[in-house]
Amino acid sequence: MASLFKEGLKSGAFQIVARLVPPRSANLAGVSALAASWKGKVNSILVADNPSAIMGVASLVSAERLVRDGHDVIMTLSCRDRNRMALGSTALGAAALNIESILCVSGDHFNFGDHPESKPVYDLDSVQLIGMLRDMQDGSGSTANGPTEPFSFFLGAVARATADHSMPHLMKARKKISDGARFLITLPIFTMSELEPVLSGLSDSPVKILAGVLLPSYEQIRSYQDGSIPGTLIPEELVRSWKDAGEEAFISSSAAHVKKLVSELKTSGRVAGVCVSATGRESEIEGLI
Amino acid sequence: MIVARRKPFPEIKGMLDPYSRALVAGCGTCVAVCLAGGEKEAGVLASQLMIASSVDKKEFYASAATVERQCDREFLELFRDRVKEVDAVVSLACGAGIQFFAEMYPEVPVLPGVDTSFIGVAEDAGEWSERCRSCNQCYLGITGGICPVTMCSKGLLNGPCSGPIHGKCEVDHERNCAWIMIYERLEQQSRIGLQDAPAPPMNHGLRPHPSRLVHSAYKRRFNIG
Ligand code: SF4
Numbered sequence A: 001m002a003s004l005f006k007e008g009l010k011s012g013a014f015q016i017v018a019r020l021v022p023p024r025s026a027n028l029a030g031v032s033a034l035a036a037s038w039k040g041k042v043n044s045i046l047v048a049d050n051p052s053a054i055m056g057v058a059s060l061v062s063a064e065r066l067v068r069d070g071h072d073v074i075m076t077l078s079c080r081d082r083n084r085m086a087l088g089s090t091a092l093g094a095a096a097l098n099i100e101s102i103l104c105v106s107g108d109h110f111n112f113g114d115h116p117e118s119k120p121v122y123d124l125d126s127v128q129l130i131g132m133l134r135d136m137q138d139g140s141g142s143t144a145n146g147p148t149e150p151f152s153f154f155l156g157a158v159a160r161a162t163a164d165h166s167m168p169h170l171m172k173a174r175k176k177i178s179d180g181a182r183f184l185i186t187l188p189i190f191t192m193s194e195l196e197p198v199l200s201g202l203s204d205s206p207v208k209i210l211a212g213v214l215l216p217s218y219e220q221i222r223s224y225q226d227g228s229i230p231g232t233l234i235p236e237e238l239v240r241s242w243k244d245a246g247e248e249a250f251i252s253s254s255a256a257h258v259k260k261l262v263s264e265l266k267t268s269g270r271v272a273g274v275c276v277s278a279t280g281r282e283s284e285i286e287g288l289i
Numbered sequence B: 001m002i003v004a005r006r007k008p009f010p011e012i013k014g015m016l017d018p019y020s021r022a023l024v025a026g027c028g029t030c031v032a033v034c035l036a037g038g039e040k041e042a043g044v045l046a047s048q049l050m051i052a053s054s055v056d057k058k059e060f061y062a063s064a065a066t067v068e069r070q071c072d073r074e075f076l077e078l079f080r081d082r083v084k085e086v087d088a089v090v091s092l093a094c095g096a097g098i099q100f101f102a103e104m105y106p107e108v109p110v111l112p113g114v115d116t117s118f119i120g121v122a123e124d125a126g127e128w129s130e131r132c133r134s135c136n137q138c139y140l141g142i143t144g145g146i147c148p149v150t151m152c153s154k155g156l157l158n159g160p161c162s163g164p165i166h167g168k169c170e171v172d173h174e175r176n177c178a179w180i181m182i183y184e185r186l187e188q189q190s191r192i193g194l195q196d197a198p199a200p201p202m203n204h205g206l207r208p209h210p211s212r213l214v215h216s217a218y219k220r221r222f223n224i225g
């Protein structure tokens, strides 16, 4: 089954992706229900892989449930928890289950999560993971015997937007593209202008860029300082106004802010789509798009 | 050099509980420089143990001796007479030295008096930091002399993760992101082109454990001569 997300990007239609964080319990009923509420409103669902190094149901298992429920999915695959052997076999499992789109990430460090004493793996980095999966498709890489039946991956990666030391991040994004990334999803941005470095820096590349947006939780904002949310910088004035607002006002003003940003992104014609995350507020996503 | 830290006194004392005569064996090289296990530290530990045993009214005797290196049989040989007099040894060498000691004197328990931390440098008086994880395939030639394996908390070989904030590592906001430093160093030297091509995955086949290195020319000469 070809990835609808891939076809959608190819057609040039603005893609709406919602990010889903698998539960920390052995029950996928909530995942099914949440995804069902997005049906018809999003093009694809990005299934996170133990984000912020907090242990939950495996991304492959959650993604498979969503495929069975009839959704298009993008599976996240993180280098933090697996060596190349486990990364490759997880990806082969995804291909066997008709999951074609894979978002390759290094992974937030264990320091952020609920198992800080874990051994960080990082046998491959995200560039090398993309390269390995690309090579696996035609059997030229680590699956030395070659695939008996052809399969394909639609590979993507994360890109850091923002002006904060943009050059090293662009250097890495270019390596991801040269090793086979066909789409990039940016870390959350809060204003259109934050996209400038990545859009202009990669304007000569055919890669499809989706803007990441985040509807933060009140807790994230209350305790926010630069660096408290991995890879995410929220503009100072916005943090201040959200912190000052109090919970109720924050909930509505943050939703209004993200909704406006999504519609600006949609009409700007500058990005191929948007990926919406909403920590603990996933049920609000359908109202934002 | 190899950097180590002295184990906490109660832990060492606990390991020595079953014994009554101990040798505290210092090492005069790396651990001496980082003030964990040189001659001075060996003497101090032996005295501490004596004082503690007299407080506990335990019959116990500890003495100290230090050699230039414990990672060399030639120097470890110098302990032979002292080892005969004791029923336990606390070695203050790095983990390699402690094991070599234990290998040479299998008749006596050899206990670790330090925790071996890393291969590093002296940053400042009393301050050391890690620099190399001995990957056996040095990348420094393409990374501006900054080790991505060690200085990046994730050991990434192709550029920064998405996490650094204002140039600091996502794992430790006090420390500069290795990859931002690498980028800036290479750019300063007009060598950023070295990073155009993706670096292939590390070859872990080159770092089996335990590793071994044979310098065949030297070996030949030594064996003949
Ligand atoms: S790349 Fe780093 S870990 Fe490897 S040998 Fe060089 S300094 Fe050591």
Ligand code: SF4
Binding pocket: B151, B152, B153, B154, B155, B156, B159, B160, B161, B162, B163, B164, B165, B168, B169, B170, B171, B176, B177, B178, B179, B180
């Ligand atoms: S912030 Fe920089 S040093 Fe820290 S883990 Fe990421 S790339 Fe490595």
